[in-house]
Amino acid sequence: MVWSVRLRGDLRRRGVLAVLALAVAGLVMLAAPGVQAACRDTQVDLRGSWGQARFTVEIADTDDLRARGLMHRESMPRFSGMLFVYDRPDRAVFWMENTLIPLDMLFIDDTGQVTHIHHEARPLDRTPIDGGPDVLMVLEINGGMARRLGIVAGSELRHPRLDPSQALWPCEE
Numbered sequence: 001m002v003w004s005v006r007l008r009g010d011l012r013r014r015g016v017l018a019v020l021a022l023a024v025a026g027l028v029m030l031a032a033p034g035v036q037a038a039c040r041d042t043q044v045d046l047r048g049s050w051g052q053a054r055f056t057v058e059i060a061d062t063d064d065l066r067a068r069g070l071m072h073r074e075s076m077p078r079f080s081g082m083l084f085v086y087d088r089p090d091r092a093v094f095w096m097e098n099t100l101i102p103l104d105m106l107f108i109d110d111t112g113q114v115t116h117i118h119h120e121a122r123p124l125d126r127t128p129i130d131g132g133p134d135v136l137m138v139l140e141i142n143g144g145m146a147r148r149l150g151i152v153a154g155s156e157l158r159h160p161r162l163d164p165s166q167a168l169w170p171c172e173e
Contacts, residue, residue, distance in 0.1 A: 050150030102143025
């Protein structure tokens with residue numbers, strides 16, 4: 001069943017304007033920083049001069065989970081990834097053994113700053129990928145995604161596992 005309402009001149013214009021105003025307000029809320037959903041362990045936000053992006057992540061924060069990583073997976077949704085979290089900053093070296101999909105690896109320090117990006121790591125490759133010293137987190141996303149979005153070293157990551165007193169972009173409490 002289709003319902004229709006007949007409005008006269010001025011009343012109809014006000015109704016249309018009200019609907020447009022609500023639609024614009026909704027879009028502004030989606031785009032406005034700080035208005036989006038609060039920080040969650042299952043997501044990371046990235047920002048930089050290139051813009052902002054949000055990824056849904058699995059957390060790898062134990063030796064077993066970090067060792068398994070994204071091995072044996074044939075695909076991963078577009079804005080998904082895995083966030084490797086360490087107890088303290090250290091040198092991080094990865095490889096792609098048993099990993100079937102190309103990945104971008106973003107190496108992150110204890111302030112949440114991306115210090116290095118390894119683009120499009122090759123599936124099944126055993127060559128060590130050195131992220132450098134003082135790495136607290138590593139974000140793995142689909143290969144090529146960092147370049148497509150324009151993510152560069154110096155970008156900032158927001159996540160509740162970062163100490164808010166040190167984070168460049170802390171989670172709001």
